[in-house]
Amino acid sequence: MIRQTSLFLGYELRFLLRNPVWPLFGIMQPVLYLIFFAPLLGSTTASGSMPEVLAMFTPGSMMMIALFGSLFAGFGMINETRNGVLERLAVSPVWPPAIILGRVAKDMLVLVLQAILVMGVAILMGLRIGVPEFLVMLLLMAVTGLFAASLSYGLALAIKDENGVSQLVQFFAMPLTLIAGLFLPVSLGPDWLQTLAKFNPLYYGVEAGRSLFRGDLGDSTIPIAFALLIGLAVVTLVWSMRSLRRLAA
Amino acid sequence: MIIEAHGLRKTFQAKRGRGKTEEVEAVRGIDLAVEKGEIFAALGPNGAGKTTTVRMLATFIAPTAGTARVAGFDVVKDAAKVRENIGYVSQAGGIDDNHPGLDQLLLAARLAGMSKKEAQARADDLLTTFSLTEIAKRPAKTLSGGQKRRFAIAIGLVTSPPLVFLDEPTTGLDPQNRANLWDEVKALRDRGTSVLLTTHYLDEADALCDRLVIIDNGTVVAEGTPSSLKKEVAGDVVTLKLKGVEEAAEALRAQTYVKEVRTEEGLLRAYLDDGEHGLPHLLRVLEERGLTLESISLDRATLDDVFLRHTGRSLRDAA
Numbered sequence: 431m432i433r434q435t436s437l438f439l440g441y442e443l444r445f446l447l448r449n450p451v452w453p454l455f456g457i458m459q460p461v462l463y464l465i466f467f468a469p470l471l472g473s474t475t476a477s478g479s480m481p482e483v484l485a486m487f488t489p490g491s492m493m494m495i496a497l498f499g500s501l502f503a504g505f506g507m508i509n510e511t512r513n514g515v516l517e518r519l520a521v522s523p524v525w526p527p528a529i530i531l532g533r534v535a536k537d538m539l540v541l542v543l544q545a546i547l548v549m550g551v552a553i554l555m556g557l558r559i560g561v562p563e564f565l566v567m568l569l570l571m572a573v574t575g576l577f578a579a580s581l582s583y584g585l586a587l588a589i590k591d592e593n594g595v596s597q598l599v600q601f602f603a604m605p606l607t608l609i610a611g612l613f614l615p616v617s618l619g620p621d622w623l624q625t626l627a628k629f630n631p632l633y634y635g636v637e638a639g640r641s642l643f644r645g646d647l648g649d650s651t652i653p654i655a656f657a658l659l660i661g662l663a664v665v666t667l668v669w670s671m672r673s674l675r676r677l678a679a
Numbered sequence: 680m681i682i683e684a685h686g687l688r689k690t691f692q693a694k695r696g697r698g699k700t701e702e703v704e705a706v707r708g709i710d711l712a713v714e715k716g717e718i719f720a721a722l723g724p725n726g727a728g729k730t731t732t733v734r735m736l737a738t739f740i741a742p743t744a745g746t747a748r749v750a751g752f753d754v755v756k757d758a759a760k761v762r763e764n765i766g767y768v769s770q771a772g773g774i775d776d777n778h779p780g781l782d783q784l785l786l787a788a789r790l791a792g793m794s795k796k797e798a799q800a801r802a803d804d805l806l807t808t809f810s811l812t813e814i815a816k817r818p819a820k821t822l823s824g825g826q827k828r829r830f831a832i833a834i835g836l837v838t839s840p841p842l843v844f845l846d847e848p849t850t851g852l853d854p855q856n857r858a859n860l861w862d863e864v865k866a867l868r869d870r871g872t873s874v875l876l877t878t879h880y881l882d883e884a885d886a887l888c889d890r891l892v893i894i895d896n897g898t899v900v901a902e903g904t905p906s907s908l909k910k911e912v913a914g915d916v917v918t919l920k921l922k923g924v925e926e927a928a929e930a931l932r933a934q935t936y937v938k939e940v941r942t943e944e945g946l947l948r949a950y951l952d953d954g955e956h957g958l959p960h961l962l963r964v965l966e967e968r969g970l971t972l973e974s975i976s977l978d979r980a981t982l983d984d985v986f987l988r989h990t991g992r993s994l995r996d997a998a
Contacts, residue, residue: 434790441786445778506777514771518834521737521767523759524790 434525438532439539446536456499457544460491461551467613468555474614484557488549489639490612492571493632495544497607500578501599503537504586511590516677527671534579534667541575542568563642566652570642573659574635580666587673610636634658681842681873682713682736686745689731705731707897708745713890715841718864718874720884722982723894724994729877730770732894733844736875737767750842766835766843770850773831776820780811780830783819787837805833809863825856832863836872843867845876849883861887881982881994893986900989908985913938915954916980917961919947920973927970934964941987948987950980 446453468487472478475486510516519529545568553559559567585595609616609623610632616624627633638655641647689706706728713719721729734740736749738758747754750764775783781802788798806812809829819827828848835843845864849857864887867874878884884891885905893901893908901908921927924947928940931949936957939950951957954977965972986994 437786437789441782444782510775512771514769514773515775517739517769517771518767518773521739521762522787522790523762
């Protein structure tokens with residue numbers, strides 16, 4: 431099982447190494463936000479200093495890559511429901527979950543690498559973060575990627591239509607972004623917005639990120655975010671594997 | 680027997696808008712028996728149920744009713760065992776455009792349990808067999824239809840299975856590529872591999888297979904070797920175009936050397952065991968009646984004539 435998963439992962443990574451540019455495009459959006467948007471946020475933090483602004487803003491910009499990158503990961507698989515690749519794998523001696531797990535592992539890895547680059551840019555701009563917080567943040571990104579990518583594969587296998595999936599992802603991405611307080615903490619907003627945010631898994635990810643960037647490793651938002659994202663990832667993974675099995679019907 | 684199927688049925692629930700569903704009987708009770716080491720064809724028009732049958736035998740979908748044993752294992756209860764013993768090349772091919780053919784071949788080999796070294800050796804073998812070595816590292820999207828099809832078959836053979844399913848293997852290929860692929864399929868049989876292929880090309884079934892079934896509307900309408908099926912119809916067929924088809928048909932039916940007469944829209948087909956000798960007699964009969972011919976041709980009976988006899992329509996019209 432692990433062997434087959436890592437075989438699929440290796441196969442996907444070889445493709446990535448041949449075309450390493452695309453994930454770089456993925457981090458352009460958050461980097462542009464860091465450079466051009468973060469400087470406008472001076473008045474939203476207590477001291478208004480750049481390190482403080484970056485500590486507030488960088489976690490949100492990192493979640494952005496998960497939303498606009500990993501959530502589209504399933505796209506490639508829609509084509510494979512038609513070109514016979516999944517049909518071929520289904521009747522070969524393959525442990526079916528490995529087909530999805532291998533890809534999800536690749537997407538997690540890509541997201542973590544992208545996260546490192548974005549944090550690198552933020553550090554160059556003046557962000558200060560300790561090594562333990564940095565590492566926990568990468569773990570947080572990994573579980574976010576796990577959830578977003580499995581959700582994307584689940585949608586792809588259930589809907590099997592590029593137009594449908596892209597519309598649906600776009601439809602959810604915008605409100606999720608706004609209600610998570612991706613750009614500005616929802617604590618700046620009215621109560622109803624704060625209540626609404628509590629139903630958005632992304633909100634916990636962003637808040638946990640902000641706690642980490644403040645150097646507050648003991649904050650309760652961190653275990654909540656991990657538990658929630660891992661729980662959701664398991665649910666979506668099971669769902670996408672079921673959809674894969676139902677492909678033949 | 681490498682394949683033994685009894686009463687295979689498959690019913691799909693097709694959506695018909697607004698939550699309504701309709702039962703579609705794709706396969707309505709098919710029996711098949713394929714011997715070890717033979718090339719067996721399922722011939723029939725599009726939509727006859729060939730692909731559905733192959734998908735059931737390859738364990739991709741479960742039959743609604745009936746049983747099948749493939750390589751000695753039940754396709755439902757021992758699906759995993761069946762999968763270890765078959766290669767399956769679907770109509771779509773199963774080639775991923777973004778990756779090079781070699782990577783896909785290696786992945787398939789490693790997933791089947793081979794070590795890196797074994798996989799590399801097996802891939803090299805197959806690349807040579809199918810003349811793919813030169814293009815092995817190019818992304819599949821840059822390959823031609825024939826090259827992709829060869830990769831698809833190579834991947835299907837990666838485990839050296841005793842049985843391969845080829846679903847419409849030459850659809851969309853040019854004549855040259857088709858002929859090459861036929862040779863490769865024959866070479867498979869020479870190496871002892873059993874082949875079940877589906878096709879809607881008469882000449883393909885005729886040229887390639889040892890035995891075949893003709894499938895129409897989800898049932899087997901005829902079974903046998905190409906020559907025995909054609910013999911059933913008669914050796915030769917005379918096709919006449921003339922006015923007064925019915926009168927001519929009546930006159931010819933009375934002749935002892937004419938086995939069967941069929942008519943359709945100004946065309947008359949007379950089946951004769953010995954066309955060369957029967958033709959002069961046949962022409963004399965028509966002349967006596969004062970029937971003028973527009974055109975005439977004498978051909979060997981083909982599987983299309985077999986299909987026509989069993990289904991009442993020509994395969995060319997059915998497809």
